[in-house]
């Protein structure tokens with residue numbers, strides 16, 4: 001079943017009439033993951049933010065983005081507020097700034113869960129602990145008493161994913177969820193994310209410049225370059241037989257990097 005259908009999405013900066021995103025179309029089926037890949041500035045984030053009405057007023061958005069028969073690009077503020085955070089959640093790249101340093105992780109989790117679902121605070125606490133437990137966070141009862149600066153980036157990202165998942169949304173949009181993490185944390189977060197997606201059935205739009213991460217999670221891939229969609233299709237086909245030169249470049253760059261990394265590790269062993 002189609003959960004989200006984006007057609008001919010265009011974003012124009014009305015100040016200088018510059019088109020930032022041109023005619024981007026894609027679909028998200030239920031219980032699947034769509035990976036959006038492309039270099040920095042290619043329009044990945046702004047495309048998904050536009051769908052959720054989260055962009056500046058100097059930007060004009062045209063096209064359509066149908067979610068359960070509602071065109072999100074035309075949805076009024078109150079309709080959008082009901083969808084955003086409940087049915088469609090967004091996890092941002094910079095987890096540190098997503099948490100308020102003055103409140104404990106638990107306080108923020110409980111507030112968010114209460115605000116977006118109809119449960120009491122004790123119930124929200126149980127949900128928060130259960131969600132952290134599902135993200136394989138040890139001693140969740142202790143973790144919820146901590147402040148953001150007391151946890152690693154990987155732990156915070158897992159807490160963020162746990163909050164989003166505990167809302168039981170139809171769609172999670174994760175914008176570069178592993179970029180700020182080191183290799184070990186990246187791998188762990190991807191594994192947990194994959195596991196949670198499988199058990200909850202939540203559909204995910206995963207934005208990343210890292211094809212390795214996308215490959216691990218996505219069934220479909222959209223490749224963006226300079227605000228345009230240059231390739232879109234089943235992940236296996238895109239990765240095995242990329243039809244666009246830019247996709248081939250991304251795949252090769254990724255392989256080069258992996259090779260360099262492997263070599264540098266071997267060199268260290270030799271030294």
Ligand SMILES: Nc1ncnc2c1ncn2[C@@H]1O[C@H](COP(=O)(O)OP(=O)(O)OP(=O)(O)O)[C@@H](O)[C@H]1O
Nearest residue numbers: 013020038039040041042043044045046047056058
């Ligand atoms: N409010 C705005 N007004 C004008 N241009 C904007 C605005 N916000 C973003 N842009 C431009 O839109 C383009 C796409 O930005 P976007 O953040 O979507 O890229 P991205 O592919 O997600 O990159 P990154 O991986 O670095 O996050 C960029 O050229 C950016 O400068």
